[in-house]
Amino acid sequence: MSPEQRKADLAALPPDPHRLPVKGSWFGPDAERHLLDRPKFCPMCAVDLNQSGGISTEYWAADLRVFMTWCGGCGWFGEIVRFDMVTITEEEH
Amino acid sequence: MLTVEQNEELTSVGPSTPMGELLRRYWYPIAFEEDFDSMPTKTVRLLGENWTLFKTPIGGRYGIVAEHCPHRRASLTYGVVHEDGIRCGYHGWKFAFDGRCVEQPAESDNQNFRDRVQQKAGKAQTMAGMVWVYVGPDPAPELPRFDVFVMDGVKDCGYTTLPCNWLQIMENSVDPHHVEWLHGHYFEFLGQTHGFDAPKAFQKKHMKTGFEEMEWGILKRRVLEGSTEENDDWKIGHPLVFPYFMRVGGAGINQMQIRVPIDDTHTWTLFFSTHSPKGAEPSNQDRPVFYEYQWKDEQGRFITDYIEGQDTMAWVSQGAIIDRSQEHLGRSDAGVAMLRKMFKENMKKVADGEDPIGTVREPHERIDLPCEKDKFGAEREFANAWITGGSMRYSPIKQELLDLHENAWAARESAGTNA
Numbered sequence: 001m002s003p004e005q006r007k008a009d010l011a012a013l014p015p016d017p018h019r020l021p022v023k024g025s026w027f028g029p030d031a032e033r034h035l036l037d038r039p040k041f042c043p044m045c046a047v048d049l050n051q052s053g054g055i056s057t058e059y060w061a062a063d064l065r066v067f068m069t070w071c072g073g074c075g076w077f078g079e080i081v082r083f084d085m086v087t088i089t090e091e092e093h
Numbered sequence: 094m095l096t097v098e099q100n101e102e103l104t105s106v107g108p109s110t111p112m113g114e115l116l117r118r119y120w121y122p123i124a125f126e127e128d129f130d131s132m133p134t135k136t137v138r139l140l141g142e143n144w145t146l147f148k149t150p151i152g153g154r155y156g157i158v159a160e161h162c163p164h165r166r167a168s169l170t171y172g173v174v175h176e177d178g179i180r181c182g183y184h185g186w187k188f189a190f191d192g193r194c195v196e197q198p199a200e201s202d203n204q205n206f207r208d209r210v211q212q213k214a215g216k217a218q219t220m221a222g223m224v225w226v227y228v229g230p231d232p233a234p235e236l237p238r239f240d241v242f243v244m245d246g247v248k249d250c251g252y253t254t255l256p257c258n259w260l261q262i263m264e265n266s267v268d269p270h271h272v273e274w275l276h277g278h279y280f281e282f283l284g285q286t287h288g289f290d291a292p293k294a295f296q297k298k299h300m301k302t303g304f305e306e307m308e309w310g311i312l313k314r315r316v317l318e319g320s321t322e323e324n325d326d327w328k329i330g331h332p333l334v335f336p337y338f339m340r341v342g343g344a345g346i347n348q349m350q351i352r353v354p355i356d357d358t359h360t361w362t363l364f365f366s367t368h369s370p371k372g373a374e375p376s377n378q379d380r381p382v383f384y385e386y387q388w389k390d391e392q393g394r395f396i397t398d399y400i401e402g403q404d405t406m407a408w409v410s411q412g413a414i415i416d417r418s419q420e421h422l423g424r425s426d427a428g429v430a431m432l433r434k435m436f437k438e439n440m441k442k443v444a445d446g447e448d449p450i451g452t453v454r455e456p457h458e459r460i461d462l463p464c465e466k467d468k469f470g471a472e473r474e475f476a477n478a479w480i481t482g483g484s485m486r487y488s489p490i491k492q493e494l495l496d497l498h499e500n501a502w503a504a505r506e507s508a509g510t511n512a
Contacts, residue, residue, distance in 0.1 A: 021097075021418060031418045034094045053444070055437040057430035058094040059422035068430040072441050077434065 009036050034058050039067055039080050047073035056080070063087075095417040095433070103436060104258045104414050106354045107141035111440040116140055116336060117229035118449050120236045121353050122363065124224040125383050129155075133174040136160055139228060141356040145169040146217060146224060149176045155217035156190045157226045163194070163210050188212045221248065221365065222381040235453040240461045241340065241349040246369030247497060248381030251484035253388060254361050255405060258414045259337060259354040260436075262362065265404060266339040266350070267428030269302045269315045275403045280482075283398055292478035295400075303327070304428040309451050309462060310335035311431060325465030332462055335435060335451045342464040344476035345370025345498060358413040364401060364484050370476065372504035373497055386484040401484040472511075473502050 010032075021031035038056045042049055049056060053072030058065060065082040095103070106113045123137045129148040137146050143160040145168070158179060160168050167183035174180075178195065180187040187196035192214030197207050215228035221242035227233045255262075265271065277296035284291035297317040305312045314330035316322060325343075333339050339350040346366055353361040365381070388405040390396050395406035422429060439449035448454070476498040485491060505511040 025419070027419045027421070030421065031094065034418070035096060038096075053437060053441040055095075055099060055434055057422065057433050059424060059426055059430060061424045066424075068427065068434065070434040070437060072437065075438075 012036060037065065037067075037082060039069055042069075042071035042073055042076055043078075043080060044071060044076035045074040047071060094420055094422065097418050100414070100417040102440075103417075103433060104260050104357060106259070106357055111444065112436065113140055115436070115440045115443045115449055116354060118234070118443060118452060119229075119336060120225045120227045120234070121337070122220075122223035122351060123226050123353065123361075126219055126222050126224060127380065127383065128224075134170045134172065134179070136168065136170045137226075138355045138359075139226065140354055142213075142228070144215070144226070144228070145172070145179065146226065147172075147174045147179050149174055152176055154190075155219065155224055157215040157217045157228065158188055158192055159213035162186055163212055164197075186210075188214070190214065222250075222383065234448070235456055237451070237453045238457060238459050239334070239338070239340070239349060240459055241342075241347045241365060241367050243459050244347065244367050244369060245376060246347070246367040246373075247376045247378060247490070247494065248365070248367050249485060249488050249490060249494060250363055250365040250381050250383050251386035251401070251487055252361065252363040252383065253385055253405075254355065254359055255388070255409055256359055256413060257409050257411065258357055259352045259360040261411050261415045262352045262360055262404075262408050263333065263337065263339075264429045264432060265408060266333045267304060267311055267313060267432045268426065269313060269428070270299055270425045271407070273297060273299055275407060276400050279397075279403065280400075287398065289398070292474070292482050294475050294478055301327070302425070302428070303330070304431050305330075306431075306435070307332060307463075309460075310338075311428065311435065312463060313428065325467040329463050329465045331464045333432065334462065335439070335449075340462045340464050343466055344472045344479065345373070345501060346476060346479055347464070362405075366485065368494055368497055370498050370501035371510065372508065373501040382488060382490050384488055386487040399482050399484065399486055400479070473498075476502075 021028040038058060039049060049071060054070050056067045056069040058067050063084060067080045069080050070077045102111055106116055117140060121139060123139055124135055124146055128135050133150060134145055134147045137144050144157050145160045146157050148155050158169060160170060162169055162181040162183065164181060164184055164186050167181055169179055169181055171182045172179045173182060178187055178189040185198040186194060189195050192212040194207050194210040200206050215226050216233050217224055217226045218236055220236060225236055272295055280291040281296060299315055300318055301316040303314040310333045312330050312332045314327045316327045320326060322328065331341050337352045341348050341350065346368055348364060348366040351363040351365060355361055388396055388402050396402040397406050442449050480491060480494050485494060
């Protein structure tokens with residue numbers, strides 16, 4: 001990631017400094033990416049997930065970053081996945 | 094991984110917090126009946142607040158009020174218990190069971206003052222040798238009479254207070270994989286290092302796990318190596334009972350694991366078991382046996398050569414409150430993510446004025462929970478391993494429990510019903 005891109009990304013973080021990952025902490029960059037990349041809106045009803053009382057928990061599966069997400073507005077519950085490359089595992093055939 | 098704010102919301106249990114409001118919709122065991130054999134009052138701490146629990150001398154009725162007198166804040170635990178309430182020992186203010194101030198001896202000419210004072214109060218009742226309390230808004234739900242507490246059998250309960258948030262203990266309940274590692278391979282490693290035989294039943298590899306939302310919480314299923322979906326571990330499974338229990342069992346042992354949120358950084362943990370193996374003699378116990386189990390040695394190290402000691406090491410060593418903004422979950426942690434969703438969903442229900450999941454409004458005799466009976470395909474070995482390799486090893490009736498299961502096994506053998 002370019003320094004410019006990172007600067008732009010960081011500008012999008014929430015304003016309260018206490019909410020940010022601790023500077024220099026070992027896993028700080030992961031927490032920072034989580035803040036930037038977690039879904040902000042429901043894929044079904046488009047409501048703000050924070051304001052609707054929803055939650056998105058991130059877990060990793062190989063290169064995938066999976067956000068198990070529940071919308072407090074419409075009740076949609078599912079996974080939103082970030083990936084860099086689409087990979088397909090061929091089932092036995 | 095969560096944000097810092099989400100972690101705080103999920104782990105703060107005090108009054109007026111979203112989680113605190115949700116948790117105040119449930120009954121909690123907070124003391125034992127035997128605590129009141131010699132004293133009529135006890136200070137207890139629940140959901141970040143101190144309470145005075147009391148028992149009336151003649152009727153034996155239990156009540157619970159906030160500990161500090163609203164007059165000048167002395168502890169009501171050092172008060173005078175009457176049949177219709179409790180009186181502060183300092184200046185004699187008296188409170189009814191519902192918290193109404195009914196007497197102010199030094200203010201007898203000013204009734205209006207008395208009527209303007211309301212002490213925070215809850216409800217209390219007994220079940221299975223424990224005193225259960227409800228400190229939420231009216232109308233209070235029914236106390237759920239879950240099967241383990243009311244079924245016949247020999248009852249035994251180990252307990253302790255742990256210095257960590259209750260949620261990390263609950264997340265462990267939807268983390269099946271820890272069993273094969275913490276209680277399987279780590280146990281084996283300890284056995285090899287220290288020269289004892291670790292139980293083998295826990296080492297079986299998880300081939301598949303499932304999590305299903307159900308009436309009482311989340312039903313957890315697993316297929317272990319060498320088993321199929323026809324085995325109890327998958328076909329029946331066992332539930333996390335929202336928001337603070339886990340029902341487990343097998344081999345004639347029925348157990349409710351109880352995690353009472355004392356405050357944000359302390360949890361009262363209890364392993365309440367009812368032993369009722371087929372073929373056993375009926376129990377003639379007056380009360381369950383309660384005892385404290387040990388989890389730290391003289392050097393202050395965790396005691397990890399038994400199941401609950403291993404769990405305790407994991408829960409407490411995660412920190413007083415896990416920093417979930419620094420965690421890295423994997424696919425096998427899907428149950429953990431699902432539980433967090435369930436908490437958020439029910440916080441919202443409460444905020445919207447609805448009853449959360451598991452609220453019981455109808456009087457009932459007993460609530461049966463789904464729970465596998467054939468555990469890991471190792472009945473006799475499993476019962477023995479659970480008693481000798483779990484917190485029950487600290488039980489004053491450990492040998493009686495071992496004999497109970499062994500005799501029941503022998504009775505089934507002679508009757509030809511052990512198949």
